[in-house]
Amino acid sequence: MQPHELVDLENGLIAREIFFSETLYRQELERIFARSWLFLGHVSQIPERHDFFTNYMGEDPVVVLRDEGGRVRVFLNSCPHRGMRLCRLDSGNAARFTCSFHGWTFSSEGALVGVPFFKEAYHEALDRDAWGLAECPLVATYGGLIFACWDTQAGSLDDYLGDIRWYLDIVLERVRHFEVIPGLQRYTLDANWKIAAENFTGDTYHVPFSHGSVFQLEARTQNPVNWSTGHTLHTVRFEGGHGMTGIEMTGARYDTDLAIAATMGAEVVEYVEEGQRRLTERLGARQAKIYNIGFGNVFPNFSINSFSAFGPIGLYLWHPRGAGTLESWGWCAFDRDAPQVMKDHMRIDFARNQAAAGVIAQDDTENFEQVTQSSRGVIGRRRPFNYQMGLGRETAHAMPGYPGQYLDYYSEAGQRGFYDRWAQLMEMAS
Ligand SMILES: [Fe+2]
Numbered sequence: 430m431q432p433h434e435l436v437d438l439e440n441g442l443i444a445r446e447i448f449f450s451e452t453l454y455r456q457e458l459e460r461i462f463a464r465s466w467l468f469l470g471h472v473s474q475i476p477e478r479h480d481f482f483t484n485y486m487g488e489d490p491v492v493v494l495r496d497e498g499g500r501v502r503v504f505l506n507s508c509p510h511r512g513m514r515l516c517r518l519d520s521g522n523a524a525r526f527t528c529s530f531h532g533w534t535f536s537s538e539g540a541l542v543g544v545p546f547f548k549e550a551y552h553e554a555l556d557r558d559a560w561g562l563a564e565c566p567l568v569a570t571y572g573g574l575i576f577a578c579w580d581t582q583a584g585s586l587d588d589y590l591g592d593i594r595w596y597l598d599i600v601l602e603r604v605r606h607f608e609v610i611p612g613l614q615r616y617t618l619d620a621n622w623k624i625a626a627e628n629f630t631g632d633t634y635h636v637p638f639s640h641g642s643v644f645q646l647e648a649r650t651q652n653p654v655n656w657s658t659g660h661t662l663h664t665v666r667f668e669g670g671h672g673m674t675g676i677e678m679t680g681a682r683y684d685t686d687l688a689i690a691a692t693m694g695a696e697v698v699e700y701v702e703e704g705q706r707r708l709t710e711r712l713g714a715r716q717a718k719i720y721n722i723g724f725g726n727v728f729p730n731f732s733i734n735s736f737s738a739f740g741p742i743g744l745y746l747w748h749p750r751g752a753g754t755l756e757s758w759g760w761c762a763f764d765r766d767a768p769q770v771m772k773d774h775m776r777i778d779f780a781r782n783q784a785a786a787g788v789i790a791q792d793d794t795e796n797f798e799q800v801t802q803s804s805r806g807v808i809g810r811r812r813p814f815n816y817q818m819g820l821g822r823e824t825a826h827a828m829p830g831y832p833g834q835y836l837d838y839y840s841e842a843g844q845r846g847f848y849d850r851w852a853q854l855m856e857m858a859s
Pocket residue numbers: 635636639640789792793
């Protein structure tokens with residue numbers, strides 16, 4: 430079957446096969462991950478020359494670094510000689526990378542600058558200029574967020590992100606110094622990567638039910654929004670398969686944040702007020718009216734959440750590791766200039782909710798694993814998933830002046846957009 434037959438968007442039906450077929454998975458690596466702009470990290474993770482961190486683009490390991498001249502570059506983290514993983518660390522600072530297998534050494538520009546026994550072993554005949562590191566041709570940042578793409582035909586990052594930029598700006602512009610705090614939350618799930626990505630694209634529907642115990646236990650005592658009715662929240666989808674939900678447009682959260690701030694001291698009140706002032710000054714009243722973005726996904730596998738001035742900014746990658754395996758990566762970011770008491774609050778909030786041992790993440794990972802595992806059987810795989818929510822109501826909520834397509838609060842149109850993009854790319858031959 431062709432991708433657009435597996436993904437029947439007119440009828441809101443998606444074949445379970447796309448979540449367990451290893452054949453489709455191999456095609457996804459070629460046609461989606463090797464063609465899309467992929468999030469890798471934030472510039473605050475590599476502030477100085479020769480700083481680096483490692484990450485993945487699909488299943489390809491990469492090292493992201495600041496070179497001699499301060500430019501951000503992305504190299505395949507695999508020695509050209511025999512393929513050994515060149516950089517074995519998560520992050521650090523190094524002017525040279527030496528392969529631990531045979532000792533080939535590379536500069537921060539990717540040049541092969543050292544070959545052991547060059548005379549004795551190669552008789553000086555090896556063309557060192559031809560054996561530098563493979564470099565990712567497209568690297569760009571948006572508001573400090575680093576993305577890269579292997580496909581030179583992909584177009585610009587700005588075009589790729591499109592209208593979701595307008596909403597990312599709200600997260601990025603409120604803070605003075607966006608900083609990803611050290612420490613990566615990383616764990617492996619027996620789940621297909623798309624299940625996690627589509628959840629962040631717009632699955633508001635699961636929140637009151639899957640995370641109901643969290644609200645009952647009042648683990649988030651400072652949550653003023655009723656996620657069951659969500660009447661102050663919005664769900665939006667964008668061209669390109671991106672989506673967002675939990676977008677908050679009233680002053681309710683701001684008022685609540687100010688009330689919380691008042692219990693924490695004048696410095697905190699001033700900080701929250703200043704953040705809103707900065708947002709208004711930099712972006713204008715219309716954009717500043719959106720107080721929070723909630724959560725969203727940039728196609729294919731980069732998710733972000735931000736719920737209030739007191740909530741951490743969560744950054745997530747859903748790394749594919751086979752049709753039924755996903756490596757979840759998550760970072761917590763905040764404003765480096767926020768009062769210490771707020772930063773402590775955000776760190777604890779992240780640990781308690783969205784980190785590996787957090788209650789929200791545990792609710793979600795249980796869903797992601799069980800969806801994948803219960804779809805592999807002979808009978809189960811014959812029955813499609815249902816994505817019919819809000820079918821035919823995609824244009825029910827015009828919001829003049831606000832980018833993106835505003836949907837019913839509970840709608841699966843965002844997920845349908847995600848799979849539409851998936852099918853388009855899967856149908857484009859390599
Ligand atoms: Fe969730």
